[in-house]
Amino acid sequence: MSIVIKGATVVSTHGQRQLDVRIVDEKVTELGVNLATTADTVVDATGCYLFPGFIDAHTHMELNNGPGTASTADNFTTGSLAAVAKGTTSVLDMATPDRGHSLQDCLTTWNSLAAGKSSCDYSYHMSIIEWNQQLAAEVPKMAAQGITSFKMYMAYDNLRTSDAEIYAAMCEIKKVHGMLGIHCENGDLVNTLQTEYLAKGLTAPKYHPMTRPNMVEAEAINRYLTIAALVGLPVNIVHLSTRESLAVVRAARARGQQVYVETCPQYLLLDDHYYDLPDFEGAKYICSPPLRSTADEAALWQALEQGEINTISTDHCDFNFHDQKFIGKDDFTKIPGGMPGVETRPELIYTAGVATGKISLEQFVGLLSENIARQFGMYPQKGVIQIGSDADLVIWDPQQQGVISAATQLQNVDYTAYEGFKTQGAARAVYLRGQQAAANGKVLAGQQGKFVFRHGSDYNLK
Ligand SMILES: [Zn+2]
DSSP: OEEEEESOEEEETTEEEEOEEEEETTEEEEEESSOOOOSSEEEEOTTOEEEEOEEEEEEOSSOBOOTTSOBOSOOHHHHHHHHHHTTEEEEEEEEOOOTTOOHHHHHHHHHHHHTTTOSSEEEEEEEOOSOOHHHHHHHHHHHHTTOOEEEEESSOTTTOOOHHHHHHHHHHHHHTTOEEEEEOOOHHHHHHHHHHHHHTTOOSGGGTGGGSOHHHHHHHHHHHHHHHHHHTOOEEETTOOOHHHHHHHHHHHHTTOOEEEEEOHHHHHOOGGGGGOTTTGGGGGOOSSOOOOHHHHHHHHHHHHTTOOOEEOOOBOOOOTTTTGGGGTTOGGGSOOOBOOTTTHHHHHIIIIITTTSSOHHHHHIIIIIHHHHHTTOTTTSSSOSTTSBOOEEEEEEEEEEEOOTTTOOSSSSOOTTTTOEEEEEEEEEEETTEEEEETTEESSOSOOOBOOOOSOOOOOO
């Protein structure tokens, strides 16, 4: 099976050039000007960009919070369809073990959720929610199976560990050149503020951000980076959302520390006034960290422009507004946290970032694909269009316009946080390892996703 894509502008983090691309079976085999069109299929992509398939490094495709609580509206089948339809060809999902269970058990569970069901390629960040000698011994076993990234929590009582446990885990992760990401919020302070608000009868969604203020994130990030500096481990900050946190990161980098920063579309495009919406609509926007002020949004955009943020992923974790979010109708702390997002990230960031001139095409490719592939040990199999790479490709039509709506989305959830948002640019065709997976937002070939065996991380920041 061979395909030649002609006439597109191929974009990488280093630049852009009009090149033809030949695909044979699953790989890119040739790039050049005026390639011979001896192929099974020739695609004219004149006027379009050709991007490496986008990678979402932060999804919760299928999360079950246990008996009596909510399971996500999407599962791997529906979430990955929504991903690949709009150009995301790989996801790194958060695999979370139950307390008392091994990481190996968790890996088995997540393989059963994704294998044969995912329409995009996939791997997992393995969550470490407690610490002991058995778990320490499992870190190299995970790396040997291609799981080289890990997730820990400083908030949520059922998930968080102590600073000493984080230190100990970091020491083991460093030995395998692994990448750690931590949910940074001071869990004790969040608990205290929530108790205070509820005791005063303040139960509406608008109190959610007030119980998780900016400094609660910045303090946790500072503590995290302090521990990482002691260990000498380059680390990832997931979903950074505040200007105070950026100041902490700048200080750490100024003293020579390697820090990777992820933010998410919701912190760039939505602000905390949504929590004031009537009729409990604010619950749609409950996520942690919460949406922030317009000043934080502006600071994040400035950091993006300056190259201080490495990656944009989604924290896709969706619950239906009706039924599920309403669990917390009388108590905002019971509203299941998270929002849909895996489908809309490319169009949102292209529209708000590239089409406005805030970020370049090269930055866009880095933030949504190449930087993620490098950071999480998938490069150059993923994240770049070059000879030998997987033919994960997005033919992007910059002229195509659309409107985001719950009525037309593929995400299996009853709302979108971006209802009515006008988009500029869209994926005209999406290829997953040489097979066309989607055309104009419609999935052609689903459930072709494979597990991606990942290596130790490339710790070299650009
Ligand atoms: Zn998350």
